Amino acid sequence: MTIPQIDVTAASFKANPFPYYAQLRDEAPVHPVTVRMTQQRAWLVTRYADVLSVLKDERFAKDRHNAMTPAQLRKVPLIMNAFKQLQRGLLSLDGADHDRLRALVHQAFTARMIEQMREQIQTVADELLDAAEARGSMDVIADYALPLPLTMIGRILGIPAEDNAKFHRWTTVVLGAASNRNPLVLVPNIMGLTGYLKRAIRARQAQPQDDLISALVAAKEGNDRMTDDEILSMIFLLLSAGHETTVNLIGSGTLALLEHPDQLARLRDDPAIIKPAIEEILRFVCPAETATERYARMDLTIAGTAIPRGELVLAVVGSANRDPAYFDDPDTLDLTRANNKHLAFGQGIHYCLGAPLSRLEGQIALSTLVGRFPKLRLSIPTEQVQWKDSFILRGLKALPVSL
Numbered sequence: 205m206t207i208p209q210i211d212v213t214a215a216s217f218k219a220n221p222f223p224y225y226a227q228l229r230d231e232a233p234v235h236p237v238t239v240r241m242t243q244q245r246a247w248l249v250t251r252y253a254d255v256l257s258v259l260k261d262e263r264f265a266k267d268r269h270n271a272m273t274p275a276q277l278r279k280v281p282l283i284m285n286a287f288k289q290l291q292r293g294l295l296s297l298d299g300a301d302h303d304r305l306r307a308l309v310h311q312a313f314t315a316r317m318i319e320q321m322r323e324q325i326q327t328v329a330d331e332l333l334d335a336a337e338a339r340g341s342m343d344v345i346a347d348y349a350l351p352l353p354l355t356m357i358g359r360i361l362g363i364p365a366e367d368n369a370k371f372h373r374w375t376t377v378v379l380g381a382a383s384n385r386n387p388l389v390l391v392p393n394i395m396g397l398t399g400y401l402k403r404a405i406r407a408r409q410a411q412p413q414d415d416l417i418s419a420l421v422a423a424k425e426g427n428d429r430m431t432d433d434e435i436l437s438m439i440f441l442l443l444s445a446g447h448e449t450t451v452n453l454i455g456s457g458t459l460a461l462l463e464h465p466d467q468l469a470r471l472r473d474d475p476a477i478i479k480p481a482i483e484e485i486l487r488f489v490c491p492a493e494t495a496t497e498r499y500a501r502m503d504l505t506i507a508g509t510a511i512p513r514g515e516l517v518l519a520v521v522g523s524a525n526r527d528p529a530y531f532d533d534p535d536t537l538d539l540t541r542a543n544n545k546h547l548a549f550g551q552g553i554h555y556c557l558g559a560p561l562s563r564l565e566g567q568i569a570l571s572t573l574v575g576r577f578p579k580l581r582l583s584i585p586t587e588q589v590q591w592k593d594s595f596i597l598r599g600l601k602a603l604p605v606s607l
């Protein structure tokens with residue numbers, strides 16, 4: 205059978221990409237598509253074993269400068285100046301440059317620090333649900349899934365309460381940049397956020413506090429520390445990498461539970477299954493449908509398909525997570541699935557730094573929501589639920605429910 209030409213970034217595709225990926229795994233496990241937003245060719249890698257090996261394969265670079273020829277680099281569209289500085293983060297570095305920053309941030313962003321946030325995450329979730337309960341309905345995305353991680357990352361960084369409103373405003377615009385590319389809106393918000401964070405970094409250098417910005421300032425390996433620009437890029441990366449992904453986990457996770465009443469009932473009857481339940485929801489909904497860009501450093505072959513040097517490869521973790529070669533009944537949501545080695549957080553040196561935080565936020569958000577509202581229902585027919593256009597991620601625009 206021929207493989208249909210599909211816009212893999214379109215909302216209509218995001219609603220159910222799984223039959224297409226099943227066809228690719230069977231018939232064309234390394235398949236070229238054109239990314240609509242950039243008109244670039246991307247090779248989709250869809251089988252679990254191949255996705256895993258691409259994520260660990262040093263023949264791929266995250267930094268395109270380490271892969272492309274000068275002629276290929278000249279064709280890459282210029283990125284807006286204001287964004288340039290912010291793009292030089294951990295997730296777009298290779299080898300020793302990456303490992304150095306990862307070791308430094310690892311000292312500041314620790315599992316122990318995250319575990320200490322448990323009570324605060326619970327309080328924020330309770331407060332958001334109190335407000336929703338008073339109204340009798342809510343949009344799970346705008347009223348719960350989005351404000352929860354945004355409020356928490358603000359608190360973790362150490363943004364004082366009186367600055368919350370402007371911090372939320374800036375970050376929402378800057379992180380939503382994919383959908384709002386109007387420079388008149390974007391640039392003042394980027395400048396506002398950048399200026400604010402630079403002042404916050406300088407203030408912590410003069411007087412450290414008990415927060416993540418201070419920990420980033422203090423982190424050192426031997427005599428090596430992060431520069432101010434590196435701290436700024438790191439904060440931007442933490443804000444952007446942790447933002448929509450966690451929103452998608454909570455939002456699409458709620459939808460998956462509502463669409464599987466038997467599993468929802470299991471979770472209500474036995475809230476202690478929340479940890480494996482979140483792992484299964486991560487596997488099943490894939491908040492990040494593909495890992496971020498990787499570029500071939502040389503002409504190479506994956507599963508028999510030749511990839512020329514400099515070309516873009518996308519490891520489709522959302523497809524790997526539904527590969528029947530690795531998971532029994534992969535299209536079934538089973539909240540206590542055994543041996544759930546999903547790839548939702550990636551693998552290898554770029555494995556998600558925020559996995560402990562998003563797991564904890566997901567566990568608290570979903571168990572609190574379903575435990576508190578036994579009559580939770582979708583307010584619109586499932587077919588009317590709208591997904592977002594997206595290159596890498598997979599998530600809902602809105603999820604109206606009654607409580």
Ligand code: HEM
Nearest residue numbers: 294295445446449450453495496549550554556557558562
């Ligand atoms: C459900 C939520 C999340 C999902 C599904 C997710 C997924 C991922 C994936 C797949 C990668 C690897 C990308 C690649 O190899 O191309 C990654 C990397 C990363 N994530 Fe997450 N993420 C989530 C939440 C978070 C949070 C809350 C934070 C921080 C606050 C975060 C920070 C990062 C960082 C910094 C990296 C890059 C690590 C490196 O390059 O060494 N993520 N994430």
